[in-house]
Amino acid sequence: MVMKTKKRRDxxxxxxxxxxxLKAEDIYKNYGRxxxxxxxxxxxxxxxxxxxxxxxxxxxxxxxxxINQLTSPDKGRVWLDGVEITDPRVDINKIRSSIGxxxxxxxxxxxxxxxxxxxxxxTKVKGMEKQKATELAMQELQRVGLGDKVSSYPAQxxxxxxxxxxxxxxxxxxPKLILFDEPTSALxxxxxxxxxxxxxxxxxxxxxxxxVSHEMGFAxxxxxxxxxxxxxxxVEEGLPQQLFTKxxxxxxxxxxxxxxxxxxxxxxxK
Amino acid sequence: xxxxxxxxYQVLPYLLKGSVVTIGLIAGALGLGFVIGILMAVEQxxxxxxxxxxxxxxxxxxxxxxxxxxxxxxxxxxxSLINLNLSAFTAGVLVLGLRSAxxxxxxxxxxxxxxxxxxxxxxxxxGMSRFKAIWYIILPQALRISIPGWSNEYATILKDxxxxxxxxxxxxxxxxxxxxxxxxxxxxxxxTCAVIFIxxxxxxxxxxxLLEKRVRIHGYED
Numbered sequence: 001m002v003m004k005t006k007k008r009r010d011x012x013x014x015x016x017x018x019x020x021x022l023k024a025e026d027i028y029k030n031y032g033r034x035x036x037x038x039x040x041x042x043x044x045x046x047x048x049x050x051x052x053x054x055x056x057x058x059x060x061x062x063x064x065x066x067i068n069q070l071t072s073p074d075k076g077r078v079w080l081d082g083v084e085i086t087d088p089r090v091d092i093n094k095i096r097s098s099i100g101x102x103x104x105x106x107x108x109x110x111x112x113x114x115x116x117x118x119x120x121x122x123t124k125v126k127g128m129e130k131q132k133a134t135e136l137a138m139q140e141l142q143r144v145g146l147g148d149k150v151s152s153y154p155a156q157x158x159x160x161x162x163x164x165x166x167x168x169x170x171x172x173x174x175p176k177l178i179l180f181d182e183p184t185s186a187l188x189x190x191x192x193x194x195x196x197x198x199x200x201x202x203x204x205x206x207x208x209x210x211x212v213s214h215e216m217g218f219a220x221x222x223x224x225x226x227x228x229x230x231x232x233x234x235v236e237e238g239l240p241q242q243l244f245t246k247x248x249x250x251x252x253x254x255x256x257x258x259x260x261x262x263x264x265x266x267x268x269x270k
Numbered sequence: 271x272x273x274x275x276x277x278x279y280q281v282l283p284y285l286l287k288g289s290v291v292t293i294g295l296i297a298g299a300l301g302l303g304f305v306i307g308i309l310m311a312v313e314q315x316x317x318x319x320x321x322x323x324x325x326x327x328x329x330x331x332x333x334x335x336x337x338x339x340x341x342x343x344x345x346x347x348x349x350s351l352i353n354l355n356l357s358a359f360t361a362g363v364l365v366l367g368l369r370s371a372x373x374x375x376x377x378x379x380x381x382x383x384x385x386x387x388x389x390x391x392x393x394x395x396x397g398m399s400r401f402k403a404i405w406y407i408i409l410p411q412a413l414r415i416s417i418p419g420w421s422n423e424y425a426t427i428l429k430d431x432x433x434x435x436x437x438x439x440x441x442x443x444x445x446x447x448x449x450x451x452x453x454x455x456x457x458x459x460x461x462t463c464a465v466i467f468i469x470x471x472x473x474x475x476x477x478x479x480l481l482e483k484r485v486r487i488h489g490y491e492d
Contacts, residue, residue: 109392
């Protein structure tokens, strides 16, 4: 009983910690007999960029989906800004509107212009009037360098441009954090730079970001912390310099070595 | 030959009145099938297991029974059993519509599934409820993709509507047979009847094709 009270107080104390915007605790997820996540816990601080790296099929994307509950975890809890969002009583739609998500294959709404893609969240989710929404959407499109593409449809844009629209779509909702699920993996090498540039600027402006990526250059230069995941668990977590130069675990070093050999540090495929 | 042409010219207004009935019949049936079809498609994909099961059962039934049997079953069977006094026209709309719903649901289901799960996920990720996501994101795209398949359903139901002759709806075929039994000019009369059906089939398909072009999403023009 005493233990329990103490534990609860600790939790309260932790949740009051204003610096922590996202906390995931002991996340488990199985797909049938396949265990994808096996007890993941981590925190993201306000204004921080955290990059998750690791081999394919390790559960990185599933982890992101468990955070905004596009996939519900089998076990474990997630807090956003002190509110437990895995609690079934919360309005998950409202929570999701404050967590941006950028997908590997963009997932822009194909029947809507760039402007409408960005605006629709404001008008249909937040109930904002059209004129105000248009203004804000235009601002965000300009911010990602697409002020001249507002009336283009997704199929008329390059991959890099589509991904930037999707970043604008996330930004316009004024999110507490943005989840990036391998945002450059589906892009031609020459288009990766423009998307990374937008992300680097966001990091500089203090946007909180959780990024699953193979862009080691980005991880190294922008991340405040890097998480190395394998087989559904976090193997190692630390400052990028430390992880990249002297990882604690042999496995981390092996993975990094392999990925840098394959993609180079700049992220461009050799 | 000349005589036949004059005869056709004389009975044409009477037959064309029948085509108004036919158009009303299929407009009602397609509309009913559209609404129920979309609901069933959405339920089959996003709904709970039991509801999706009910939808499957419905489709299994209406696809498995011949249209004429359905018509008799409902008009002479069910409707009189429950003391529902419907006109032959209304009964025709209902039966053709309920049956069309089964087919239309499969058209819409295919279209929705062809969008992939990414559109739904993206819509949910910005905070849309499932309903909003379906309404604003999924259906506008799925319906566009459905037009060619739907055009096919239009042609099918247009031609199937002639079986309502059997319960006494005074549509094109019924009127044609009235005339044919009176003047015994069966060939020219039924040929005229066939031509009217061909024009309606072709005209509808043409209109739907224009619609398809008009609402095509930019960037996908060929």
